[in-house]
Amino acid sequence: MKVQYFExxxxxxxxxxxxxxxxxxxxDEDIVLDLDExxxxxxxxxxxxxxxTDVHHLTVEGIAA
Structure with missing residues (x-):
């Protein structure tokens, strides 16, 4: 999983x-979902x-091993 913010x-x-x-x-006009086959x-x-979104505050929880 990757999160990128382009300021x-x-x-x-x-x-x-x-x-x-x-x-x-x-x-909607600001949100796009990309789907696979x-x-x-x-x-x-x-x-x-x-x-x-609250783009300036990122919390990561429950990362799988």
Missing amino acids: DTDTLYIEFRRGDIVESRNL QGDVCAITFEHASNR
Whole structure:
């Protein structure tokens, strides 16, 4: 899993798994889900992330071994 924040565009990208993206679905004008061939969510993108999320405060809990 990878989390990236691009301050210059205020974009938050969260990659849950690597894979070939075959479809991107707009949930609204600022949120996009990337799906693989099986319809599983591979990533989510938040535009205007500082307005839509608490991007400056990241807490990680329960990391699998």
